[in-house]
Amino acid sequence: MLRIAISMTRRANQLKVLQFYRTYFPDTYGGVEQVIYQIARGAIVRGVDMEVLSLSRRGNEGAHIVDNHRAYRAPLDFEIASTGFSLQAVRRFAALAREADVIHYHYPWPFMDMVHFVTRVKKPSIVTYHSDIIRQKGLLQLYKPLQKKFMSSVDRIVATSPNYLATSETLQTYASKTTVIPIGLDETSYPAPKAALIEKWRAEVGDQFFLFVGMIRYYKGLHILLDALQGTDFPVVIVGAGPVETELKRQAERLGLTTVRFLGALPDEDKVALLHLACALVFPSHLRSEAFGVSLLEGAMYAKPMISAEIGTGTSYINVHNETGLVIPPSDPPALRNAMRFIRDNPERAREMGRRGRVRYETLFTANRMAERYVALYREVATEHRSRN
Known part of the structure; x- marks a missing residue:
């Protein structure tokens, strides 16, 4: 991550925004963290003073610099059902929020809802709605009263794609104050791999492989990908780590996949080198927990044809069937196998899909476009708040 010196002096009349989420760089490098980073990076250059607060197992409360903005870590005390809790985060949030003009939350994280009310900070607020709560159905019923109160209290809700807004029961309840701002990436924030590194990977894995990049979690559908590979010779490279990695390796061994x-997990430069070499990006996520697919968007940014599943989320906003790639039914190994065979057997059509994906990225999914719209939203809710007071 690029780190540069920045001025800590806030200019007169400069809008100050605090983003709050359960984790952030450099502790973790997931999709939501990438979104927070890209928003912060773009907002700063548009005259917004940006800070980020997250929890950390490192227990470091001091400010550190991530690229061009300040980030604070509060020590993680414990977790329940993937929800982190921190007593010191409550105090830190209250102090930072008092100095902020706008609070920007990232949902879902029930502890965040609690902090919102416990601290009684009366500042304009927006929440980016990244995903429905899918797995913890029982706990969701207990959480729903707090969720409803929280969603009703914020000034604006942001959905990351029109697809998710249309298919989320929760978002439909608050459609009147929900706007769509697609996630965007800044290509210049990615390293340009040296030719020697690309050649190193070419010698190791070739240049006609299918690539998966991402955290290896239960909803990523990699077990479906492995089933699809039975009886084929399709080369597949999987970049990432996660809780079901060992289980998947055992499945691959059991199926005799060579x-x-x-x-x-690999450094960004290696990941980009592999993106340059891959023939296509395969993204078999089969559950709505995959609300957008930042790794899929990276494939579009690097002009790669994509294979993804129709799960009613942003994945089918990035990847348009027969235009930028192929969209198949979820949890369908034969359909996935056929899609991979089509990409392999039709290289010119695949390259054209990749080119169209790149055009779609440039039109809809740049970080510049995303940051511009968030900054406009920050200013809008801040102006509304001042007019009410």
């Missing part, structure tokens, strides 16, 4: 490479 063309699958698990590379684990």
